[in-house]
Amino acid sequence: MEVKYSKGSKTLADLKNQLEKEYEQEVANHARNEEACMKKEGFFTNAQEMIDYILSGKRIVSDDDPNEFFQLRDGKVFHKYLEYNDIDMPIGYFGKYESIEEFKNWVARCEKNQIKEHKPFVNYFFKKEK
Numbered sequence: 001m002e003v004k005y006s007k008g009s010k011t012l013a014d015l016k017n018q019l020e021k022e023y024e025q026e027v028a029n030h031a032r033n034e035e036a037c038m039k040k041e042g043f044f045t046n047a048q049e050m051i052d053y054i055l056s057g058k059r060i061v062s063d064d065d066p067n068e069f070f071q072l073r074d075g076k077v078f079h080k081y082l083e084y085n086d087i088d089m090p091i092g093y094f095g096k097y098e099s100i101e102e103f104k105n106w107v108a109r110c111e112k113n114q115i116k117e118h119k120p121f122v123n124y125f126f127k128k129e130k
């Protein structure tokens with residue numbers, strides 16, 4: 001069977017290419033919009049920004065749970081978090097102190113993953129407190 005195209009019509013390959021380009025453009029637009037929204041929400045674009053924010057005495061909070069946070073207290077970083085049992089049931093909020101160096105190491109690991117995965121933000125769970 002022979003397929004005949006009318007004058008000016010596109011082949012299936014042309015249509016496929018057009019759809020792929022439109023899809024790529026849509027994905028890129030979505031990524032730009034999401035990035036702009038996350039910047040506005042207060043997510044950190046690099047490790048130093050996150051470290052400086054904590055060292056200035058401000059809190060970074062969980063995007064999901066504003067009761068979970070990191071904050072500098074008495075020269076250490078305090079982390080309040082929701083603890084879960086072995087079957088993923090929440091059992092309450094707990095807190096722990098870590099040194100500034102331990103916090104910096106955690107942020108460095110977050111940034112390493114950011115670079116490896118080509119993501120625009122250091123951590124997608126914590127942002128600046130509003």
